[in-house]
Amino acid sequence: MAEAIAAGGERRRRIGAPPPLAALIARRIAISLLLLLAVSVLVFAGTEMLPGDVAQMILGQGATPQALAGLRAALHLNEPAWLRYLHWLWGLLHGNAGHSLVNGMSVATLVGRRLINSLRLALFTTVVTVPLALLVGITAAIWRGTTYDRVVNMLTIATVSVPEFLFATLAVLIFAVRLRWLPALSLVMRGASFLELLRAYALPVATLSLAIFAQMARMTRAALVNILSSSYVEMAALKGVRPIRLVLRHALPNALGPVANAVALSLSFLLGGVVIVETVFSYPGLAKLMVDAVSTRDMPLVQACAMIFCTAYLLLVLVADVIALLANPRLRHR
């Protein structure tokens, strides 16, 4: 009986009725969670294959055997790797990511404030970049094939192929050293005025924006051009609709999904850029914390930072996919 129902369901699906949207989205979220789990295994395995004894590293060469044994027991170092992984994951889920090997502080405390700083930087950058990138992407699509479009194409290719630290150093050289308009380091004091805040954030935000702006503009243009080459737009053009109206009224509503998808995907490039930008401007964010932790081989801190970045990344890709799913019913047939 149950088999017959299952077979019936199977047949109905094959005929063409797509599974309900909520189920598809739930499936996509489940996949993301699975990926996150796989990522956590990779991060843990990657940082645990470190040669050498962690207890020895913490206590130094002069430690007594008893102290070493005690610390190993406290850190669960005598347990098999899979058990330590579960311990670690359990702790992570409860906001307890262990203690820094360097200064003994709780990782959660160290990460907390830095995370907020990084999120603020990312937020400012997003607010500045998205409208600008959409404007350039859409205008390039409207005037595609013109000199403007070609110039935008060349410039954006050049921008995506240049390391972020080139922009960062050039920006410091021009605006902080030559023109002396802005500070070279981004240090915000408590109780800083709005103007001071603006000056401190100007260079890091501008550098970070540039890194994702080109990507976003290119993807926006591509999404829109794709729609513009469809037959209903051609029909409208033959009817005599003006080019600007053609793009804004006819193409853009249907391109919203792909464009939003492009925006979310481009934002995931923030993750690479933020590492460089925070280092150049000595910005007290999470990425700077992670780079410092890597140079001192402070593994619990590296693990926690890596997991936060990977979660953010997966989240952005998930949002991009869900938007695409909502916007394009054809993707639901699969």
Place this chain on the structure above:
Amino acid sequence: MSDEPIRGRRRAPLSPVALAAGAVVVACFALAVFGPALALHGEGAIVSRHIFAPMSAAFPLGTDYLGRDMLSRVLYGARFTIGVALPAALLASGAGTMLGMLAAVRGRTLDAALSRTMDTLISLPTLIFSLVVVAALGSSITVLVLTAAVIYTPGSYRIARSIAVDLSATDFVKAARARGEGGLAIMLGEILPNMVMPVLTDFGLRFVFIVLLLSSLSFLGLGIQPPYSDWGGMVRENIEGLSAGAPAVIVPAVAIAILTISVNLLIDNLPGRGSPRRGE
């Protein structure tokens, strides 16, 4: 895509942009090989008492934080920037293409297993992934090459697989199957010759990504270690000179930009189009 196998090679003339970009790329690779022979001063030779000197006749690109000749340093640095990125890109592109074809030719089980593995790898942000690896294993050249190769294999895999899946449904592949050719013969003899252009384009893209990734790592002080320096590392070691406006900071970064922009422009202006752009 036409159903006909492409045997003879059609040659379309290269555009001026492609020619110019290609010339720059060739020049960069020549530097990686002959750079040390062209350099006037040794890699570590301190030749001036002035640190962060501006450009001059004696030192065309100025001097660095120890008073070494920047022109010679940049010439030596090409070996590391290109010499480490090239094998990594070859590995990534080679492994990705082979595995992609394998997934398309062999049955669904292998395809599913490979595709899920690649999906997992691609869901790690690249710079964060390499930071974790470097934290655990240090940054020897072997680790750097292998890390970059692993990070960029999934991208090549996805592109190669999607083309190979299309190709393996064509009549000439079915004919080869009917003749009783094995999987390897079909991959190398039937499928690969018909996807040379996309694979080469993809290889160029991977090379650019890897140059940028390794330069960023070096810039963070976590890539090629002293006494050797690639161009990214030179930006880092001279960063103190930024406030003095020293060319030593900007020149190596510009060198990277020249290399990566010209590779990208070359790919973008190759005849045959269909270049897979960025990401995925």
